[in-house]
Amino acid sequence: MSILGTRVLRTEDPRFLTTGGVYTEDVVDERLAGACHVHFVRSPVAHARLRSVDVSAALAAPGVVAAFTAADLAELPARKPPIPPLVSEHMPQPLLARDVVRYVGEPVAVVVTEDPYQGEDAAELVDADYDPLPPVINPVAAARGEPAVLFAEAGTNICASFGDAAQLDAGLFDGCEAVVSAVIVNQRVAPAPMETRAAAAAWAGDGRLTAWIPNQGAQETRDAVAAMLGLDAAAVRVITPDVGGAFGAKFGADAEHAVVCWVARRLGRPARWTETRSENLVAMTHGRAQIQTVTIGGGRDGTIAAYRLEILQDSGAYPTAYGPVLPGLTIMMAPGPYAFPKTEAVARSVVTNTTPVGAYRGAGRPEATAAVERAIDLFAVEIGVDPAEVRRKNLLPRFTEPHTTAFGAVYDSGDYPAALAAALDAAGYAGLRAEQARRRAAGDPVQLGIGLACYVEITGGGDGGDAGPAENATVEVHADGTATVLTGTSPHGQGHETAWAMLVSDELGVPVEKVTVKWGDTDLIPEGGGTGGSRSLQQGGAAVQQASRELLEVARQRAAEGLEASAADLVFDRERSAFAVAGDPDAAVPLTALAAAERLFVRAVFTAPGPTFPFGTHVAVAEVDTETGRVVLRRVVTVDDAGTVLNPLLAEGQRHGGIAQGAAQAFCEEVLYDADGNPLTSTFADYPFLSATEVPSFELADMATPTSYNPLGAKGIGEAGSIGATPAVQNSIIDALAHLGVRHIDLPASPQRVWQAVRAAKENA
Amino acid sequence: MQVKLTVNGQARSDDVEPRLLLVHYLRERCGLRAANVGCDTTSCGACTVLLNGRSVKSCTVLTVQAAGQDVTTAEGLAGDGEMHPVQATFRAEHGLQCGFCTPGIVMAAVGLLAENPHPTESEVRSGLEGNFCRCTGYHNIVRAVLAAADANPEIAP
Numbered sequence: 001m002s003i004l005g006t007r008v009l010r011t012e013d014p015r016f017l018t019t020g021g022v023y024t025e026d027v028v029d030e031r032l033a034g035a036c037h038v039h040f041v042r043s044p045v046a047h048a049r050l051r052s053v054d055v056s057a058a059l060a061a062p063g064v065v066a067a068f069t070a071a072d073l074a075e076l077p078a079r080k081p082p083i084p085p086l087v088s089e090h091m092p093q094p095l096l097a098r099d100v101v102r103y104v105g106e107p108v109a110v111v112v113t114e115d116p117y118q119g120e121d122a123a124e125l126v127d128a129d130y131d132p133l134p135p136v137i138n139p140v141a142a143a144r145g146e147p148a149v150l151f152a153e154a155g156t157n158i159c160a161s162f163g164d165a166a167q168l169d170a171g172l173f174d175g176c177e178a179v180v181s182a183v184i185v186n187q188r189v190a191p192a193p194m195e196t197r198a199a200a201a202a203w204a205g206d207g208r209l210t211a212w213i214p215n216q217g218a219q220e221t222r223d224a225v226a227a228m229l230g231l232d233a234a235a236v237r238v239i240t241p242d243v244g245g246a247f248g249a250k251f252g253a254d255a256e257h258a259v260v261c262w263v264a265r266r267l268g269r270p271a272r273w274t275e276t277r278s279e280n281l282v283a284m285t286h287g288r289a290q291i292q293t294v295t296i297g298g299g300r301d302g303t304i305a306a307y308r309l310e311i312l313q314d315s316g317a318y319p320t321a322y323g324p325v326l327p328g329l330t331i332m333m334a335p336g337p338y339a340f341p342k343t344e345a346v347a348r349s350v351v352t353n354t355t356p357v358g359a360y361r362g363a364g365r366p367e368a369t370a371a372v373e374r375a376i377d378l379f380a381v382e383i384g385v386d387p388a389e390v391r392r393k394n395l396l397p398r399f400t401e402p403h404t405t406a407f408g409a410v411y412d413s414g415d416y417p418a419a420l421a422a423a424l425d426a427a428g429y430a431g432l433r434a435e436q437a438r439r440r441a442a443g444d445p446v447q448l449g450i451g452l453a454c455y456v457e458i459t460g461g462g463d464g465g466d467a468g469p470a471e472n473a474t475v476e477v478h479a480d481g482t483a484t485v486l487t488g489t490s491p492h493g494q495g496h497e498t499a500w501a502m503l504v505s506d507e508l509g510v511p512v513e514k515v516t517v518k519w520g521d522t523d524l525i526p527e528g529g530g531t532g533g534s535r536s537l538q539q540g541g542a543a544v545q546q547a548s549r550e551l552l553e554v555a556r557q558r559a560a561e562g563l564e565a566s567a568a569d570l571v572f573d574r575e576r577s578a579f580a581v582a583g584d585p586d587a588a589v590p591l592t593a594l595a596a597a598e599r600l601f602v603r604a605v606f607t608a609p610g611p612t613f614p615f616g617t618h619v620a621v622a623e624v625d626t627e628t629g630r631v632v633l634r635r636v637v638t639v640d641d642a643g644t645v646l647n648p649l650l651a652e653g654q655r656h657g658g659i660a661q662g663a664a665q666a667f668c669e670e671v672l673y674d675a676d677g678n679p680l681t682s683t684f685a686d687y688p689f690l691s692a693t694e695v696p697s698f699e700l701a702d703m704a705t706p707t708s709y710n711p712l713g714a715k716g717i718g719e720a721g722s723i724g725a726t727p728a729v730q731n732s733i734i735d736a737l738a739h740l741g742v743r744h745i746d747l748p749a750s751p752q753r754v755w756q757a758v759r760a761a762k763e764n765a
Numbered sequence: 766m767q768v769k770l771t772v773n774g775q776a777r778s779d780d781v782e783p784r785l786l787l788v789h790y791l792r793e794r795c796g797l798r799a800a801n802v803g804c805d806t807t808s809c810g811a812c813t814v815l816l817n818g819r820s821v822k823s824c825t826v827l828t829v830q831a832a833g834q835d836v837t838t839a840e841g842l843a844g845d846g847e848m849h850p851v852q853a854t855f856r857a858e859h860g861l862q863c864g865f866c867t868p869g870i871v872m873a874a875v876g877l878l879a880e881n882p883h884p885t886e887s888e889v890r891s892g893l894e895g896n897f898c899r900c901t902g903y904h905n906i907v908r909a910v911l912a913a914a915d916a917n918p919e920i921a922p
Contacts (some may be wrong), residue, residue: 009856009857009859010856010859012864013855013856013861014848014856016861016864016867016868017839017843017848017852017855017856017861017864017867017868017871018799018839018840018842018843018848018852019798019799019839019840020798020799020800020801020839020840020864020867020868021863021864021865021867022798023801023865025798025801025802026792026798117782117784192899193863193865193899194801194803194809194811194863194865194866194897194898194899194900195801195803195863195865196803242863242864243863244801244863244864244865244866245862245863245865245899245900247899274802276805277803277804277805277806277809278805278806492863493862493863493864493900494862495862649859650859652859652905653859653862653900653901653905656901656902656903656904656905657862657899657900657901657902658902659902660901660902660903660904661899661902683804683805683806683808684803684804684805684806684808684809684897685806685807685808689808689809689897690897691893691894691895691897691903692889692890692891692893692894692896692898692903692906692907693890693891693894695902695903695904697886697904697907697908698902698904721902
């Protein structure tokens with residue numbers, strides 16, 4: 001019986017539980033012996049001319065080895081934004097601020113000390129002279145170039161545009177019986193992985209750099225570090241220690257990583273850096289940060305005729321991260337799982353004097369789902385039809401052949417109505433509506449709300465070129481009965497050590513606990529796409545399976561030679577991990593014997609025909625206190641169809657985590673700035689990070705519609721939870737108050753916002 | 766200044782800076798790196814250890830404050846070749862993903878169960894409110910703690 005599809009416990013757990021993982025700060029390596037510590041001095045103002053940076057007092061402080069400013073880094077060019085000309089080429093990011101600072105938290109200097117405590121002390125002695133400029137905080141004003149333009153050479157704050165708002169169809173909603181429009185905020189949040197950013201760097205005598213950096217793909221991190229340092233990628237080796245969460249924010253490398261490497265080269269001494277949480281919350285990229293204008297229209301029977309989405313993306317101070325291009329994915333997924341006859345979507349991305357925005361779990365797709373799911377609820381309440389019924393009426397019917405949308409997405413397979421029906425059934429939807437009606441009739445101060453979100457998302461997109469998204473894997477069986485996998489993916493909690501071992505075990509009969517999975521060393525594995533965009537199993541896992549199967553064929557030929565039998569007559573016995581001659585079980589050649597004679601390994605590249613589109617429905621149930629605004633999330637019931645599941649334990653874990661992060665965005669978390677651009681949520685005491693008390697246990701219902709795009713039948717599962725949960729929870733809170741006249745509450749639906757919405761509705765009544 | 770304390774059953778005496786945090790002492794001086802630093806405001810609990818059997822956030826204890834006391838870290842929890850029951854249920858229930866918060870949460874759970882051997886789900890959630898996890902949504906962490914309580918009537922550190 002196959003091990004695939006079973007709940008195999010994680011092989012990586014014992015070390016995490018007993019000795020703890022070895023994260024970048026934990027790495028003990030002789031190459032790092034005697035390392036100095038780098039401490040970044042960061043701008044306390046959002047927008048200013050940087051007149052001078054004086055490090056002389058810091059240099060005299062105890063333990064200080066050196067201190068550097070932008071002037072010392074003159075040899076290193078500023079970072080150029082990616083993907084020109086889509087993203088403006090006139091908004092470069094210096095590795096340390098030069099002439100102008102553009103957000104609170106931007107690094108302006110480094111002090112280098114013998115130990116980290118000394119760095120904290122000495123950093124306070126760096127004297128930087130700031131001449132304030134008007135802070136650009138509001139993205140709407142920023143788009144108009146007000147109150148300032150961040151980059152004079154660009155002449156505008158708009159760093160990317162998608163479509164032309166002037167070309168929108170003025171008659172898009174002609175003939176609609178009902179049209180609703182709203183401006184909704186998909187607020188800025190902090191990825192906040194539990195492990196902050198870090199780096200350790202050592203240069204060898206031959207001029208080659210070894211850098212330990214927490215990341216989501218060592219190969220991309222190597223390329224980014226090399227580019228910032230002006231080196232060939234071949235001169236850089238990136239090693240990925242254990243990574244304490246990433247959520248999209250650890251792809252590639254940031255300026256700080258390159259500066260740490262540069263310091264080590266300049267001083268001829270290894271250097272280390274670990275940022276504090278307070279730094280992390282202002283200097284690691286943020287996520288989301290869209291202002292969306294949705295318009296939706298159709299018939300009073302619930303049939304939607306047209307939908308329009310206009311996006312303003314806040315990209316933060318520098319468009320070097322992924323932020324400016326997030327709307328591209330939002331637009332691609334704008335109509336979601338619906339068969340709207342007409343959909344339009346346009347976007348602009350702007351720079352502001354805030355922390356740069358990048359990818360965060362879902363990266364552009366949660367924003368698409370949040371917009372359309374909110375729009376459907378607005379439409380449903382306008383026409384007085386149950387929101388489940390409106391969704392049912394407008395979902396694409398089940399399809400088995402790929403479906404191409406108006407925005408060019410090719411949905412591989414899907415049964416959206418079945419996911420909706422399954423979720424409503426699992427939640428006991430009719431009973432919930434009855435309970436809601438009872439509370440409304442009784443005038444209960446604590447009202448019940450039921451929120452829905454149907455979604456489809458894109459996973460495994462990647463950039464494998466014309467051939468399609470691809471990933472590589474090498475599988476080797478050793479003479480001692482163990483096996484090694486080299487993978488181009490990069491786990492940071494997803495459980496690849498277990499999952500890839502299951503795939504090898506299933507093909508080759510090597511026990512799971514005897515399979516070692518290696519990743520994240522660019523000398524060992526020079527190519528790889530890393531882990532992000534929910535790509536790993538469907539491409540990296542498929543590559544492991546493909547390599548295992550190809551290895552078996554290599555072994556079959558060798559076994560046939562040894563047995564002087566025809567390869568076609570050999571049967572592979574997984575129980576014994578050996579080839580036997582059909583009809584003569586005693587004549588067997590184990591893989592271990594073949595490996596003893598000659599190394600037995602295969603490298604394979606799996607190429608998918610395209611990305612896959614997992615889908616599902618989330619149902620959230622919330623109790624909302626109409627007198628205090630307090631929200632208690634009672635239930636989250638989800639159907640998340642990601643095709644065939646390899647290990648339900650791991651898939652459920654991904655769903656749980658995603659649901660919690662989605663819920664956190666719905667009613668807890670938000671990055672805030674004051675009007676001057678001062679961050680108000682720069683510590684975990686201020687940023688309302690979700691805790692165990694704010695969410696219930698989640699109720700997961702299973703559904704699996706396999707994809708034909710890989711032999712595993714698997715789609716991505718990493719981001720689904722965060723995509724469905726945010727609008728489901730938001731809709732549940734608003735639904736609880738709909739009978740009072742509340743139509744919308746922006747994210748996060750905090751007690752204050754809820755209370756204000758109730759009060760405003762009562763005043764309007 | 767000189768400080769004497771017991772770490773995972775081993776008596777130690779070290780000369781430390783008065784401001785040295787216990788978590789940095791454990792990590793840098795004792796080489797015990799399971800406890801992690803996840804914040805700088807005593808919010809996240811990644812650094813949780815046991816001090817005389819009670820869970821504390823070791824980022825908010827000065828090493829000198831731990832003088833004369835018993836410190837237990839995740840490394841000291843497991844017996845010879847066997848995981849502590851709470852560690853075992855965290856594995857069985859998939860209560861960890863990236864692992865960064867895990868040693869702290871396990872120690873907080875051990876401390877919680879020492880005070881309340883049979884907590885309700887709500888009591889587990891309240892008891893772990895000071896321990897952040899970004900990966901699991903807390904779902905399987907709660908299950909792991911409840912499973913540990915069910916399986917082991919007498920849980921001691």
